[in-house]
Amino acid sequence: MSLLSAFNRQCQNAPDNIAFIEGDRQLGYRQVLQRADQLSACLMANPCRRVVIALDRGIDAAIAILAVLGAGACYIPLDIKNPANRLNYIINDANAQYMIGKGQRPGWLETPALWLDIEQLTDAPQIASRPVEASAEALAAILYTSGSTGTPKGVALSHRAMCNFADWAADTFRISQNDRIASLAPFHFDLSVFDLFSSLGCGAAVHFIPAGLTLSPSRLTAWLSEQQISVFYTVPSLLSFIALKGSLAATPLPDLKTVLFAGEVFPTPQLKTLCELLPDVNFYNLYGPTETNVCCYWPVERKRLQTGQTIPIGYPACGAVLQIDAETGDLAVQSTSNLSGYWQQGQLINALSADHYYQTGDRVSLNERGEYCYHGRLDRMLKCSGYRVEPAEIEAVLLQCPEVISCAVIGITDATCGQRPAAAVVLKPGDRLEAVIKPVKQKLPVYMQPCKFIELETLPYLSNGKTDYQELHRQLENN
Amino acid sequence: MKKKLRNFIFQELVFVAEPEQFSDDDNLLEAGLDSMGIMRLIMFIENEYGVTLPDTEIEPDNVQSFNALEQWILRHQNG
Numbered sequence: 001m002s003l004l005s006a007f008n009r010q011c012q013n014a015p016d017n018i019a020f021i022e023g024d025r026q027l028g029y030r031q032v033l034q035r036a037d038q039l040s041a042c043l044m045a046n047p048c049r050r051v052v053i054a055l056d057r058g059i060d061a062a063i064a065i066l067a068v069l070g071a072g073a074c075y076i077p078l079d080i081k082n083p084a085n086r087l088n089y090i091i092n093d094a095n096a097q098y099m100i101g102k103g104q105r106p107g108w109l110e111t112p113a114l115w116l117d118i119e120q121l122t123d124a125p126q127i128a129s130r131p132v133e134a135s136a137e138a139l140a141a142i143l144y145t146s147g148s149t150g151t152p153k154g155v156a157l158s159h160r161a162m163c164n165f166a167d168w169a170a171d172t173f174r175i176s177q178n179d180r181i182a183s184l185a186p187f188h189f190d191l192s193v194f195d196l197f198s199s200l201g202c203g204a205a206v207h208f209i210p211a212g213l214t215l216s217p218s219r220l221t222a223w224l225s226e227q228q229i230s231v232f233y234t235v236p237s238l239l240s241f242i243a244l245k246g247s248l249a250a251t252p253l254p255d256l257k258t259v260l261f262a263g264e265v266f267p268t269p270q271l272k273t274l275c276e277l278l279p280d281v282n283f284y285n286l287y288g289p290t291e292t293n294v295c296c297y298w299p300v301e302r303k304r305l306q307t308g309q310t311i312p313i314g315y316p317a318c319g320a321v322l323q324i325d326a327e328t329g330d331l332a333v334q335s336t337s338n339l340s341g342y343w344q345q346g347q348l349i350n351a352l353s354a355d356h357y358y359q360t361g362d363r364v365s366l367n368e369r370g371e372y373c374y375h376g377r378l379d380r381m382l383k384c385s386g387y388r389v390e391p392a393e394i395e396a397v398l399l400q401c402p403e404v405i406s407c408a409v410i411g412i413t414d415a416t417c418g419q420r421p422a423a424a425v426v427l428k429p430g431d432r433l434e435a436v437i438k439p440v441k442q443k444l445p446v447y448m449q450p451c452k453f454i455e456l457e458t459l460p461y462l463s464n465g466k467t468d469y470q471e472l473h474r475q476l477e478n479n
Numbered sequence: 480m481k482k483k484l485r486n487f488i489f490q491e492l493v494f495v496a497e498p499e500q501f502s503d504d505d506n507l508l509e510a511g512l513d514s515m516g517i518m519r520l521i522m523f524i525e526n527e528y529g530v531t532l533p534d535t536e537i538e539p540d541n542v543q544s545f546n547a548l549e550q551w552i553l554r555h556q557n558g
Contacts, residue, residue, distance in 0.1 A: 214514040215542070218534040241518045247534040385515055414519065437496040446511050451494055 001136040003159045003166070004069050006201030008033075010177075014203045017177055020059045021227070022208040029203070032063060039067035039121055043098060050142070052091055052113065053077045054101035057186045058208050060118050062196060064100040065187065073097075074139040076154070077187035082445045084108040090144050090152050095346035136160040142343045143188055145290050146389050146448065148379065150396030154343030155290045164336040165293040166197035168318040172297070173231065173258050173284070177203030180255070182229040184209045184238070189386070190290045191262060194233050204231075214238060218247035228255040233286075235386030236266035237418060243274035253278060262286035262294065263386030264418045265310060265374065272305045287313035287374065288320075290388070291351065291358050293337040295320040296372050312371040313364070322372065329363040330378055380469075382411035382419045387447045394421055394450065397443045403431035408459055408467050409450065412477055422452040422476045426459060452476060480528075480552065481545045487523050492516040503545040517542055524548075530555040 007029075010017070015030035027035075043051065051068040053075055055061035061077070068075040076094045078087055088110045091099070096113045099105075105115035134140070140159045147153030169175070181199045183206050185191035199206045207227045213220040221242060224232065239261055242248065259281050266285065275283060283300035298314025305311070316322050320335035334357045341348040352358055363375040382389040391409035398407040405426045411419035425436060433455050441449055460471035481503060489498045493511045501510070512520070520542065521532055530552060541551040 212539065215508070215517060216538050217514075218537065237515050241514055245518065245521065245534045245537055385513070434496045437494060441494075441496070441511075446513065449494065449511060451492060452490070453494060 001160055001163055002069070002134045003140050003162050003197055004066065004134075005163075006166070006170075007066070007197070010200060010203040014177060017203050018205040019200060020062060020206050020208070022059045023210060025059060027059060029200075032066065035063050036066035036070055039064065039100070039116075039118070040070035042116060042121055043067060043071040043073065046097065046114070048073045048097045050074050050076060050094055050096040050139075052094060052096045052099040053187065054080055054087075054099050055118065056080060056211070057183070057192075060102065061187055062206070064118060065196065068100075069134065069140060072134050072138070074141060074156075075187075076142045076144070077192075078144075079186055079188050079445060083443050085443055086152065086445065090154070093144075093152070093154060093345060094142060094343065134159050136163075137340070139340060139348075141193075143190060143290055146381075146387070146393045148381070148390045148392050150390075150392050152393070156340045156343040156348055157293075158340045161293070161337045161339065162193055162197060165193060165318055166201055168337075169194050169260075169294070170198040170202050172317070173198075173260065175199065175202040175204055175231065179204035179230045180228055181206050182209055182224060182227070182232040182234075183207065184214070184232075184234050190293055191233055191235075191386075193293065194260070214241075217241045217245045218251070221246040221248055221251045221253070224256065225251050225253055229253070230255050231258045231260070232256065233260040233262070235263040236261050236271070237264065237385050239274055240267065240270040243270050243277060248274075248277040253281075256281050258282050258284070260284045260286055262288070264383040268305055268309060268311060269307050271300070271311065272302075272307070275300065275302050275305065285311055285313060286317070287372075288317070288333070288337075289358075289360055289362070291339045292320065292333045292335050292360070294318055295322065295333045295335055295337070298371065310373070312367060312369075312373045314371050316372075323357065324364055324366065328378060329365060329375065331360045331362050331364040331372075332357040333360060334358075380410070382421060384411075384419055384421065384447050389419075389421055389448050391421065394423065394440075394444060394448055397440055398423060398425060398436065400443075401436045401439055403427050403435050406459055408469070408472055410469055410472050410476060412452065412473075420451040421448065422454075423450040424454050424456050424459060424472055424476060426456055480549055483527065484524075484545055484548055488512070488516075488520065491523075492520060503549075506543055507545070508539060508543050512542065520548075524552060528552055528556060 011029045011033045019029045019032045020027045051073050053064050065075045091111045099113045100116045139156050140162050141157045142154040144152045144154050183195035285298040286294045288295040294317045296313040297317040298312050318337045323332040341351050361378045364372050380391045394409045407425045409423045412422045460468040462468045
């Protein structure tokens with residue numbers, strides 16, 4: 001059971017189908033397989049277990065991922081827009097043998113891993129070698145997310161786990177070779193597992209959304225129309241933008257049949273607007289942390305969308321067994337899609353209970369219809385534009401500044417955009433906030449950067465000595 | 480107008496170390512204004528100035544700096 005099995009079958013059965021479209025570039029299944037095999041052969045010249053992908057979302061990165069899997073190795077996609085210190089941390093934590101990028105090896109890299117330039121390889125002669133069939137338990141990917149200990153955390157996923165989700169989604173949403181799937185999620189984001197593997201497993205075409213269109217919703221809508229996109233999986237904040245400002249009334253999308261969303265709570269008023277503008281589209285709310293991938297889903301019932309009510313996360317997905325802790329409401333998930341463990345310093349660390357449950361830290365309940373409903377986090381984790389952000393990781397970066405005595409990061413909630421991090425900082429006497437903000441902005445990816453900073457003489461504390469987050473909310477939201 | 484836009488953007492959407500050093504031509508998108516920020520900014524502008532900014536004009540060119548924003552708003556206030 002390899003993540004590539006279904007793709008390989010499509011390459012045999014329908015080699016001339018279009019696999020990828022990006023701008024003017026278009027590749028069929030046979031061409032994609034040829035290029036991936038070529039790159040696999042290069043990787044297999046040396047023992048190779050883990051390969052970092054240092055490429056932007058697009059055809060080249062997708063081919064690199066297929067090549068890594070074809071070589072029997074595990075891929076680690078980077079967000080190459082992250083600051084160098086964070087990238088170096090991830091690359092070294094992953095302990096990879098190779099990195100695949102474009103052009104020359106960048107100067108900031110601090111790793112013994114070998115650098116492969118994907119542009120040089122396309123002209124290399126093909127070396128005869130059979131791709132390796134990976135075992136189901138072998139790791140296929142490590143997706144790094146924000147970590148509560150202050151450093152990024154690698155979620156290690158097996159072929160079995162990723163196949164389980166990819167196959168479930170392909171069946172549930174009836175993906176076929178006639179589908180045209182719009183892909184926006186970067187590959188380090190788990191939404192991309194659907195874009196790549198559910199699509200390629202069914203012989204569908206993956207259309208990469210040009211970068212920049214997310215800043216211009218009506219151009220994005222026009223693109224969806226031109227490309228005759230039939231399936232789109234993305235985050236609610238972008239769909240809200242399209243609903244409110246995407247000229248949908250003037251741009252009907254007759255080919256669009258399925259829209260999936262996940263990553264954060266979709267505000268009901270915007271979802272209602274979107275449903276009204278796209279009356280023939282089936283919408284699905286998908287839920288699950290990276291550690292379990294989708295474990296709950298709700299086919300949106302239009303007549304139940306009422307302003308002031310949050311939509312449910314629905315029913316168990318991907319064969320997951322769900323348990324709610326009677327006292328705390330913490331959701332535990334037992335699923336074939338569950339992670340193999342956290343990847344830390346070159347080792348796999350167990351993340352599941354003895355009976356294979358993953359504790360999500362999400363507070364949920366069951367409603368009278370038997371649907372699961374999400375009520376927020378039990379800890380301090382934030383969701384910002386669909387990204388998971390641990391305040392502790394931002395605090396750790398703040399505390400590296402010599403000017404900072406103490407600090408606390410919370411999420412400010414906005415009616416249209418969900419959460420954004422905000423920071424309260426206590427400085428050494430005579431130091432200025434400006435001195436702190438600049439280095440912090442250089443060390444954190446954009447979605448983790450606090451949108452607001454305030455300076456306090458001391459953090460508010462409760463009588464038990466813990467930080468008073470309610471008081472912090474009051475101060476940061478009123479300031 | 481630019482003062483109000485500055486206050487809103489720097490307090491709510493993009494945090495820069497020294498706002499007074501940020502010129503009216505400096506690039507807001509490079510400073511961290513993203514699609515969610517643009518959506519909030521447009522709602523703020525439409526409320527504050529009583530204009531309707533056409534969906535089709537929501538483009539990087541119109542939101543990339545304070546000068547671009549002001550010209551965009553003025554075109555619709557006068558028209």
